[in-house]
Amino acid sequence: MLSYDAVLFDVDGTLLDSAPGILSTLREVFCKMGTDISGVDLMRYVGPPLRRTFGEYSTDEAWIERATDLYRDSYAVRGCHMCKPYPGAAEMLRRLKDAGLILCTATSKPTQVVTPILEEQGLAPWFDLIAGASMDKSRDTKTEVIQYVLDQPLLQGKRVLMVGDRHDDMRGAAACGLDAAAVLYGYGSREELAPFKPRLYAESCQQLADLLLGAPL
Structure with a gap:
């Protein structure tokens, strides 16, 4: 469920x-x-x-x-x-989208920088909203980015999970009152992420999708 x-x-x-x-x-x-x-x-x-x-x-x-x-x-x-999607990333997004989840990005990359990258890598079509930092300092921290996404109409009244690999993602989620999922295939370690008590850990994109779509959290 x-x-x-x-x-x-x-x-x-x-x-x-x-x-x-x-x-x-x-x-x-x-x-x-x-x-x-x-x-x-x-x-x-x-x-x-x-x-x-x-x-x-x-x-x-x-x-x-x-x-x-x-x-x-x-x-x-x-x-x-000089980047590539993690193994199973596109399939994970497809599965989550097919299950009816709203998918958004919340990245420290400026929106106008990350959008063409996701388009080039074939991941953009799965997202309802691609959002990131501003080019100036008005929306520069991960907390500010997450809050900006949460303020959008499509997320009003929704139960939202933040997924990331670094302490900034976990801290930003907590500051905005969200549960967080920590991925361990990225650049952060379990030791870096554990103090924030993420709701779940995922060793791969496939495992993350499995946990969200089937296994108890």
Whole structure:
């Protein structure tokens, strides 16, 4: 028996293995900005908002905006094409959609950035709403993105689940009063996610669909 009417999906690390393009673009930007990142584990920056990432290296707002712009310009040319759906992602979305669930994204990528990526990867048709951050700072955190999606008419009065792979997804869900599902095939570990007490864990896209459509939660 379904427990939810709608599912919000993070994108990076949940639907798409996008780390290669993100990491490549980050290295390029840090080099251009003259920032030494030797010894830095860049994987921790796969998922969180860009401005927060660059804010770890400078408190200068102009510097942060310059780095953000450089990243977006480069990513739009090359990095955005260096991703692929996780095994079973399209089939998972099809199964959930066929079961009558409303499907939306809630990603830290700006909406105008993530939409063509999902279209290129063949996942866009399954979504009722593709939503993400704004290009400016008006909707920049995962909590703000989730709340923006929840405010849309199609989700009013619905039981909603947030699905993601990083602590930002779990924290954003909790801040918005939602249950969360944690995927373990992405970029976050069980140790990172466990403190937020997600409603369920999934080792694969297939298992996530199975849990939502059949197994007790």
